[in-house]
Amino acid sequence: MMDKRLTRSDYLFAVTFIFMLVFALGTFFFGLKMGQERSAAKYEELLTKQNEGSKTYGAYHQQYLVSYYHTIYQPYREFHNKWFDKLGELESNPSADASLIMKELSKLAKEKYDQLSAKSMPDSSPLLQEGLQNYAKSLKLFNEALGNFQAKANSYKGSDLIAEMDKDAYLTEAKKYALAAQKNYYDAILKWNETENAQLKHVDVTKELSLNDWSTLSLNMKNDYLANALAAAVNYTPYTPQDLSSRIDEMVATGQARKMNLAQVQQVIDVLNATDAIRTGDFIRSKSKWYPNETLPQLPFFFSQN
Template sequence: MTKRLKRSEFMMAYMIIITLACTVGGFFFGAHYMKTSIEAEQAAAMEAKQKEAEKEKLLREQKLYSEQDFIRFYYAVYAPVLEWKQAHFEAMGKWGSLDQKGRTEALKHLEKLAQQTLKELEKNVPLPTSPLLAQAHTHYTNSVRAYLDSMEQIQSDQNSNAATPAVIASGLTLSQNSWLTAQEMVYHSVAAWESAYVVKKPMPEAVPATVTTAQWKQYPFHYRTYLAAQFMSANKRWDSYNPEDLTARLDLLLSSSESQTLGIKDVAAAVKVLHATDAVHSGDFKKLSGKLYSVLNTPEIPLYK
């Protein structure tokens, strides 16, 4: 007679079968999941590549970053935020000479100006050929909103006589970060304009991790200025000057014998020298452009005039 399995043996066999089934099922599920993930990554990479190719095609055909978009963006977005930023740094520059009442009034004025600026930025600005400018508009709006959100704490610090320019700056981190992101996008768009309409060559596919002084000198002006905007972001430099001011100072330094004397090999080191010596100021580009740039093609906006 066939020996019947004991209950414990039957349960053991059953558990082994279930375990094997789960193992095999898990293997095939994992394989399917990995295959799906790889296919999704490949599809995303292909889509990104196609979008980049389409963008390059439109740039070559001069269908992106039209002069009209730059003019519209400048007057509707950039001019108001530059005026607000300038007012902020002018107030900080006078801070030490103001009494308690004067500082309180200065903060109220900055808050009012930020509110007016935000009202301007919340208007629709059609930028049909300039996706980076449209994104910059959003980030500048976020920057001003964050500034206003921080103002209550800053005014509280002022009431307790604890507000200094350094304390105020530390309370504006979110506003500064949004500004620097927007700034990169603006100067990236100008570099794209330069690529399409001036040099008629594609920009580098990726920004080099290290920019040597030799590389810097080979890049066209607006691409250098885009890199300057990136250096400002990397160093968290929300300052009174603009990226073109930093570019002009870098060009002046790197064309001099001083850079060789200092042993400067890359642009990051040059930026550190300029910051350490407080050598960059608002308006440096316009001050130095006649000396540095005999011919310079720019979008027809007052920023470069």
């Protein structure tokens, strides 16, 4: 029989192999620990820089406003724009399938609600957090209310269906939440403006404002005033506050407001709405004329109609 006993060299090889294996494992775990510590230190440094940045620029740094625009505001506007497009279709096309329109709008509201529900805003920016919550509540109510209208929509002609929808309590609440969210966003933009201009003139957004006082305000203050006014009146419109600002400023600059004996901002708003004189994109079309030197955050709706 073959002798199976291990020789001295076999033992030496085995011991050496085990030693090398232990050494290799020790080196691996030591390197892993060092890597984790370095990563933690680097992350801590980034957090410190972020916190320092927040202290320097405030809770409404431009990067937060831009992030909110793309992840919260723009998804909601996709539903918002479709809502007004479809209402226009109901009014202008007698053969429009109202039930299908209700179904499409309800489905889109649900999609956008799900999209926004997966998003968050920094704890340091409560206005943006509240805006996100209000837009989500709005979409949820739109989804539910439009679903309820789907079965009976085709029993109305277009204008009558729109009149019924205007009376619906759930749709009214959906609009209120959307307008509250819009107000939150423009409040936040004004907070950002305060970091750029500590001497920014403010007004009480809950009170009537004369056109003389209006003319002394920055565009961000005007927009914020109008966002608050639209929310208070539950005026759910296709246009933005800056579109309305530009039309008011045009009325003042051209003397139309004076010729019509209008002295208060709300009076001008009422006239513009009654005559359907405000269009989406009015701000962009007149920006270079009326606002060449305004300080604005780098948000797409201040620089492009789309």
